[in-house]
Amino acid sequence: MVPMLDLQKQMDGIRDEVMREVAAVIESGQYILGKKVSRFEEEAAKYIGARHAIAVASGTDALHLALKALGIGPGDEVITTPFTFFSTVEAILYLNAIPVLADIESGTFNIDTSKIEEKITPRTKALIPVHIFGCPARMDTILQIAGKHNLKVIEDCAQSFGARTGGKMTGSLGDAGCFSFYPSKNLGACGDGGLVCVGSDALAAEIRLLRNHGSAGGYMHSTIGFNSRLDELQAAILLVKLKKIDSYNEMRRQKAALYNRLLSGTPGIVCPPLGDGGSPFTHVFHQYTIRHPRRDAVREKLREGQVSSMIYYPVPMHLQPALRFMGHREGDFPAAEAACREVVSLPIYPELEDAAIERICSAVKSV
Numbered sequence: 001m002v003p004m005l006d007l008q009k010q011m012d013g014i015r016d017e018v019m020r021e022v023a024a025v026i027e028s029g030q031y032i033l034g035k036k037v038s039r040f041e042e043e044a045a046k047y048i049g050a051r052h053a054i055a056v057a058s059g060t061d062a063l064h065l066a067l068k069a070l071g072i073g074p075g076d077e078v079i080t081t082p083f084t085f086f087s088t089v090e091a092i093l094y095l096n097a098i099p100v101l102a103d104i105e106s107g108t109f110n111i112d113t114s115k116i117e118e119k120i121t122p123r124t125k126a127l128i129p130v131h132i133f134g135c136p137a138r139m140d141t142i143l144q145i146a147g148k149h150n151l152k153v154i155e156d157c158a159q160s161f162g163a164r165t166g167g168k169m170t171g172s173l174g175d176a177g178c179f180s181f182y183p184s185k186n187l188g189a190c191g192d193g194g195l196v197c198v199g200s201d202a203l204a205a206e207i208r209l210l211r212n213h214g215s216a217g218g219y220m221h222s223t224i225g226f227n228s229r230l231d232e233l234q235a236a237i238l239l240v241k242l243k244k245i246d247s248y249n250e251m252r253r254q255k256a257a258l259y260n261r262l263l264s265g266t267p268g269i270v271c272p273p274l275g276d277g278g279s280p281f282t283h284v285f286h287q288y289t290i291r292h293p294r295r296d297a298v299r300e301k302l303r304e305g306q307v308s309s310m311i312y313y314p315v316p317m318h319l320q321p322a323l324r325f326m327g328h329r330e331g332d333f334p335a336a337e338a339a340c341r342e343v344v345s346l347p348i349y350p351e352l353e354d355a356a357i358e359r360i361c362s363a364v365k366s367v
């Protein structure tokens with residue numbers, strides 16, 4: 001069976017070091033907000049090119065705390081994409097703010113920047129571009145729109161650790177960059193974890209308070225916060241993996257390039273952009289997602305050949321049962337709906353063998 005991803009294969013390359021680091025944390029007796037978390041924050045900030053990085057308990061919390069620290073609250077409108085993981089919208093709703101959706105471009109599955117301005121009202125306070133599947137959204141245009149309308153920009157980088165656009169890392173371009181270390185992510189912990197990157201000292205201080213019950217210590221609480229800390233064990237594991245992230249991402253990109261070489265030109269199949277060469281971005285392929293007019297038949301063929309595949313995502317945000325109150329219906333965001341009907345994600349991970357990709361592509365092309 002070819003799985004969607006194989007975390008054990010990744011662990012094989014780093015097991016001894018991970019085990020040493022985990023043992024050291026356990027022996028240290030310091031498990032929450034200790035030296036490993038501080039070091040991880042320093043190293044991650046350096047890597048992303050951000051002034052501050054604040055480690056939190058998940059990617060969802062990263063979005064929630066960043067939005068809150070930026071002053072987003074009840075009745076504020078936040079524009080984002082209907083083609084994302086549910087968390088992006090959930091984080092807005094935690095604050096009783098209003099998610100406003102703008103349709104996507106069909107090539108990259110990212111928010112269509114030509115659809116943003118028509119959604120802006122006097123209540124609009126922020127934009128959340130999601131670098132979906134590891135492909136950077138069009139940040140130059142998004143930042144221009146935000147500047148013109150005085151909006152905050154919160155990048156959802158849950159899927160894009162290490163992706164660049166315009167020479168900068170995703171997560172360093174907006175007011176805040178929010179990352180997830182859910183185990184399957186390009187940089188994944190052995191449990192939940194998240195990170196907020198910011199440039200502003202005041203914003204960083206506020207997020208540090210919010211993640212720790214509104215307290216900077218000493219049982220003095222200056223605001224109502226949350227329990228949202230990354231733990232030392234996860235930070236220790238992430239420090240080991242952070243050293244390897246460039247090579248992991250490069251291997252993902254090589255696999256994606258091979259997929260594209262084998263699949264492009266096949267009638268009906270649309271391959272994702274690699275973003276290298278003359279393009280101003282680097283896709284890090286958290287997912288390798290193609291479009292196919294008969295994607296269910298593709299999945300069936302793959303299943304017969306003992307190959308896993310997934311649909312990211314089967315239902316856009318505006319048609320989710322939990323979001324019915326938003327009053328949308330089918331047809332409101334045709335590009336996102338078409339994507340949900342046609343996408344299929346194929347196995348991708350750094351250690352995936354080229355022979356498996358060749359086998360997968362033959363199965364896809366046989367449909």
Ligand SMILES: Cc1ncc(COP(=O)(O)O)c(C=O)c1O
Pocket residue numbers: 058059060061084085087088130156158159179180181182192193194
């Ligand atoms: C686009 C996107 N945003 C947010 C999240 C939330 O991250 P977490 O699962 O760490 O809360 C995820 C992943 O799970 C995601 O894919």
